[in-house]
Amino acid sequence: MSATDQERQNEQQRVETVITEISNRITDLEQQVQVVSEDIVGIRKHFWDDVTVNFEDATEAIETYVSIKQQAEVLSERERSQRHAQNQLRTMQRLMHSPYFGRIDFHEETEPGSERIYLGIASLLDKNDEHFLIYDWRAPISSLYYDYSPGPAHYDTPSGVVSGKITCKRQYIIRDGQLLHMFDTGVTIGDELLQEVLGKQADSQMKSIVATIQRDQNRIIRNEKSRLLIVSGAAGSGKTSAALQRVAYLLYRYRKTLTAEQIVLFSPNSLFNSYISTVLPELGEENMQQTTFQEYAQHRLGDSFSLENSLEQMEYVLTAHDEPDYEARLAAIRCKSSAPFLRVMNQYADRLMRGGIVFRPISFRQGTLISAAHIQELFYSHDTSLPIPNRMALVARALLAEVKQLERRERSKPWVEDEVQLLDKDAYVAAYQQLRRKKQFRDDSFDDFDREQELLAKRVVKQHFQPVRDSIASLQFIDIQATYRQMYADQALLDQLLSDEPSLSSAAWPAICSLTLECLDQGKLTQEDIPPYLYLQERLEGKQTNNLVRHVFLDEAQDYSAFQFALIKNLFPRAKMTVLGDWNQAIYAHAAHDESFGTVSSLFEPEETETFVLTKSYRSTLPIVRFTKQLVAGGEQIEPFNRDGRMPTVTKVHSDAELTQQIVERVKKLSANGHKTIAVITKTAAEAEKAHQSLAALLPIRLITTSTLSYDTGNLVIPSYLAKGVEFDAVILYDASAKSYSRESERKLFYTACTRAMHELHLYYRDAKTFLLDHVSASSYEHLETDN
Numbered sequence: 001m002s003a004t005d006q007e008r009q010n011e012q013q014r015v016e017t018v019i020t021e022i023s024n025r026i027t028d029l030e031q032q033v034q035v036v037s038e039d040i041v042g043i044r045k046h047f048w049d050d051v052t053v054n055f056e057d058a059t060e061a062i063e064t065y066v067s068i069k070q071q072a073e074v075l076s077e078r079e080r081s082q083r084h085a086q087n088q089l090r091t092m093q094r095l096m097h098s099p100y101f102g103r104i105d106f107h108e109e110t111e112p113g114s115e116r117i118y119l120g121i122a123s124l125l126d127k128n129d130e131h132f133l134i135y136d137w138r139a140p141i142s143s144l145y146y147d148y149s150p151g152p153a154h155y156d157t158p159s160g161v162v163s164g165k166i167t168c169k170r171q172y173i174i175r176d177g178q179l180l181h182m183f184d185t186g187v188t189i190g191d192e193l194l195q196e197v198l199g200k201q202a203d204s205q206m207k208s209i210v211a212t213i214q215r216d217q218n219r220i221i222r223n224e225k226s227r228l229l230i231v232s233g234a235a236g237s238g239k240t241s242a243a244l245q246r247v248a249y250l251l252y253r254y255r256k257t258l259t260a261e262q263i264v265l266f267s268p269n270s271l272f273n274s275y276i277s278t279v280l281p282e283l284g285e286e287n288m289q290q291t292t293f294q295e296y297a298q299h300r301l302g303d304s305f306s307l308e309n310s311l312e313q314m315e316y317v318l319t320a321h322d323e324p325d326y327e328a329r330l331a332a333i334r335c336k337s338s339a340p341f342l343r344v345m346n347q348y349a350d351r352l353m354r355g356g357i358v359f360r361p362i363s364f365r366q367g368t369l370i371s372a373a374h375i376q377e378l379f380y381s382h383d384t385s386l387p388i389p390n391r392m393a394l395v396a397r398a399l400l401a402e403v404k405q406l407e408r409r410e411r412s413k414p415w416v417e418d419e420v421q422l423l424d425k426d427a428y429v430a431a432y433q434q435l436r437r438k439k440q441f442r443d444d445s446f447d448d449f450d451r452e453q454e455l456l457a458k459r460v461v462k463q464h465f466q467p468v469r470d471s472i473a474s475l476q477f478i479d480i481q482a483t484y485r486q487m488y489a490d491q492a493l494l495d496q497l498l499s500d501e502p503s504l505s506s507a508a509w510p511a512i513c514s515l516t517l518e519c520l521d522q523g524k525l526t527q528e529d530i531p532p533y534l535y536l537q538e539r540l541e542g543k544q545t546n547n548l549v550r551h552v553f554l555d556e557a558q559d560y561s562a563f564q565f566a567l568i569k570n571l572f573p574r575a576k577m578t579v580l581g582d583w584n585q586a587i588y589a590h591a592a593h594d595e596s597f598g599t600v601s602s603l604f605e606p607e608e609t610e611t612f613v614l615t616k617s618y619r620s621t622l623p624i625v626r627f628t629k630q631l632v633a634g635g636e637q638i639e640p641f642n643r644d645g646r647m648p649t650v651t652k653v654h655s656d657a658e659l660t661q662q663i664v665e666r667v668k669k670l671s672a673n674g675h676k677t678i679a680v681i682t683k684t685a686a687e688a689e690k691a692h693q694s695l696a697a698l699l700p701i702r703l704i705t706t707s708t709l710s711y712d713t714g715n716l717v718i719p720s721y722l723a724k725g726v727e728f729d730a731v732i733l734y735d736a737s738a739k740s741y742s743r744e745s746e747r748k749l750f751y752t753a754c755t756r757a758m759h760e761l762h763l764y765y766r767d768a769k770t771f772l773l774d775h776v777s778a779s780s781y782e783h784l785e786t787d788n
């Protein structure tokens with residue numbers, strides 16, 4: 001037996017020993033869960049047997065309370081033990097399948113010999129609880145595995161830096177207790193393992209990458225210093241993966257103080273949410289909160305407006321070129337989302353401190369109770385240096401006091417008497433009882449009938465005034481809509497506000513204004529108006545904050561506007577932010593002129609900010625990356641991971657019927673070659689529907705729309721902007737014709753669609769291919785043409 005065979009046998013033996021240990025642990029834990037469950041059932045069943053219930057006097061009642069509390073505590077302690085044992089059991093079951101994936105032998109400077117450190121998705125101690133059979137990949141010592149090749153190395157611990165030397169670094173593929181492969185590895189975490197992982201078929205769910213995290217990704221995952229972490233990375237460079245492993249890392253590192261509810265991830269859409277939702281549970285952690293900016297806007301504004309969502313806006317931008325307002329709308333999207341417009345909005349809000357806020361009168365029973373002019377006077381009588389929200393709170397307080405007076409006066413009005421007559425029996429009984437109680441207390445005599453009428457009148461008026469009081473408390477006397485509208489209705493005001501921002505000067509402003517006014521008057525808020533509107537609302541009402549959340553992740557951050565960054569920062573004042581994005585995938589029209597994370601970094605101090613760049617792309621094969629990197633400026637910096645595969649194809653067809661037939665044949669061939677998820681990517685939703693209609697007659701294929709919440713492996717038709725962030729075994733670009741992609745502004749969308757492909761990429765066009773392919777060298781794809 002050669003030395004390596006012997007080594008392998010030893011390793012297989014160790015796997016078996018560890019698996020036996022895990023299996024013993026599972027048996028113990030199952031028994032523990034069983035015993036605790038029986039305890040819980042028993043306690044619940046006999047809960048009242050051990051409690052003495054006696055409410056005869058205060059002392060007895062307190063004793064009863066204490067006795068119930070004690071019993072409840074015993075129960076909740078048992079329930080906690082049950083949860084703990086169940087969690088441990090689940091972890092052991094996960095380890096059973098593949099106990100570890102890596103090993104390093106580390107010789108610590110101050111120690112005589114080296115220690116073998118095996119890394120897995122959770123820690124496991126030997127049966128005496130003395131030595132680690134497996135270290136959690138997030139333990140401080142495990143960082144050596146990701147950061148160093150054999151040779152000198154060190155790692156940070158809470159008590160200082162530990163230095164030494166790595167003498168061996170090894171990777172394993174263990175499945176169902178069998179050691180399938182092992183490799184000794186040098187500089188990076190081995191290509192062999194990455195080849196194996198990346199060569200697999202796409203899934204409808206993202207997978208964890210703990211076994212193959214790369215050094216530059218590890219830096220992002222373990223960063224604890226920065227308030228703002230910016231990750232800018234090429235398509236497929238592992239930004240989303242790094243973000244999710246980072247969540248898992250933080251939950252481990254701060255397990256005593258941080259819970260999954262204190263972490264929020266903003267993602268582009270609900271489909272993406274579902275795509276990434278299995279990574280953390282796979283690692284034994286609970287999922288963080290997931291949301292979208294649209295959900296937040298809906299929560300804040302959904303009652304006042306019908307809100308356009310970002311995908312509707314996108315579909316408009318891509319399809320409505322012939323509409324008369326198109327250019328004005330595009331200009332509105334660009335201007336209103338920009339950092340200079342954020343300054344304009346701030347300037348407007350500053351002016352409003354001195355005058356111009358529009359107020360709503362407070363009405364009562366079809367009349368005006370307090371006029372808007374009076375509220376305005378009240379507001380502007382306060383010191384103008386006080387922030388607006390503080391002054392609003394003072395106004396609300398004053399208004400509530402006024403309302404109290406008015407309420408008192410109202411009681412003698414005839415309508416009140418009429419309503420009192422109409423009250424039902426219950427109200428009278430309640431009033432009678434209340435009177436009796438009071439009579440008892442005061443021990444005086446009075447005219448019962450008058451008192452009763454008075455009480456009932458008070459009750460009626462109070463009930464009617466409740467909505468008034470509520471509306472004052474929630475500051476509804478501020479007419480935010482009208483104040484926002486005023487900016488676009490008063491041309492002179494807007495000109496003044498824009499005068500300091502030359503980059504916003506545009507001949508389109510009159511058209512932008514009339515478009516905005518038209519939408520507002522119809523109760524609609526366009527996607528580009530939502531963030532500035534919310535921003536103004538905050539400046540007037542005060543910020544809504546969530547102090548619980550400690551970490552906020554923004555994925556696909558290139559799609560966020562200056563306002564959105566500011567709003568999210570304000571919303572989570574105690575959170576650290578991790579912002580991940582790729583400017584080459586900035587598909588929304590608003591991002592076109594703002595190609596940096598300058599806006600978000602300006603929200604934090606420079607010393608609180610760190611930026612990381614990921615240039616290596618893992619998703620696609622080498623031929624696909626060679627092709628896609630030529631589609632965008634700066635693409636030469638993208639480094640492909642060396643995974644072989646088929647060259648992309650670009651096929652010319654001569655008719656729609658031929659296009660359908662070619663795609664059907666292609667999908668069938670791809671399926672026959674073992675590809676599980678094959679996506680036909682169209683530019684727009686309208687085109688997706690059309691493509692689906694013709695393909696579905698000949699193939700099983702699913703249409704993905706904005707309302708699809710999750711998708712399975714299989715054949716699908718999907719609009720480009722919904723495919724953001726996800727990946728497929730093979731991508732078929734439905735229509736790469738000159739007619740379809742005719743604008744420079746569509747370059748990033750085109751690039752985003754092509755970069756979704758893991759193993760194969762096929763493009764089709766009619767007549768002439770899009771100019772976006774002009775600078776792609778002919779040697780990086782195969783050109784095909786059907787016989788005419």
Ligand SMILES: Nc1ncnc2c1ncn2[C@@H]1O[C@H](COP(=O)(O)OP(=O)(O)OP(=O)(O)O)[C@@H](O)[C@H]1O
Binds near residue numbers: 239
């Ligand atoms: N270290 C790694 N080991 C194994 N797979 C990796 C690694 N890094 C990235 N990947 C794989 O590469 C693919 C792309 O990763 P991910 O989606 O995280 O990239 P991204 O930068 O968010 O991409 P995009 O911006 O295009 O949406 C995924 O299949 C992921 O599992």
